[in-house]
Amino acid sequence: MAIEVTPAVLPHLVVDDAAAAIDFYVKAFGATELGRVPGPDGKLIHAALTINGSTVMLNDDFPEFNGGKSTTPKALGGTPVTIHLTVTDVESKFAQAVDAGAEVIMPLEDQFWGDRYGMVRDPFGHQWSLGQPVREVSPEEIAAAMQKQ
Template identity: 45%
Template sequence: MTAEVDTLVCYLCVDGADAAISFYRRAFGAVEDERWTGEDGRVGHARITVEGAPVYLADEHPELGLRGPRAAGGTPVSLMLTVADADAVFEAALAAGATAERPVADHPYGMRTGWLRDPFGHRWGISSRVAEVSGEELRKRVGDSYTIT
């Protein structure tokens, strides 16, 4: 059992935690740290590590009001994963079964980012820093599109 306490961790609910853990291993190089499987075979809690960050996940438990994004009709939450090579991780995720929403591209704020949906309905931004951009330079790059404070 993990002894440390994480201050803020995303906790994903999925339909098929075993398959999700396998997907996150293939797509993002996740390491499984812990898994609690109930008598009914559902994963009640699992902890994986992705790029050094903890991620908790569990199977759906509708009797407790816990449903994944597909059962809920989508998700309002996006996860942002910063990696050394966004292109390579994005392609690995697609090969593992993710669906592309927006391809990886350079953005004015100095990041190279693409957006995808994992097979369980969660939305992920895969991003790499490609340039350091000062606030002044960013304001020049976006022009009147945004007010940056």
């Protein structure tokens, strides 16, 4: 029997407490847990969720496998990566994330590219943006608006 492979790009998050992160993502983003694999000490060596129809993988931090260095956003002083969710009800989804414990980085606002958009940081240091297209904008209008920024 052949193994079916579906090409994909999936974020794989490293966090300090993967079990708590799963609970947060369920509350904040309506995630569905697909599974988790605990190691002998109970730390999760792998877990998978679906968020907004896409798979997100995560695991606990294991500095012992990275030359003694932690690789969580908090340990690194932040993250250069933002995970974006396009949603159909951005007001309620944004509020849900904040109510679950996310920190607002950028409040929801209508943006020049046509989305109502905002950003949050989860309790584990990962950045998320949430956006909902609210109007069509031509490339020319976007270019003109960018000149004003």
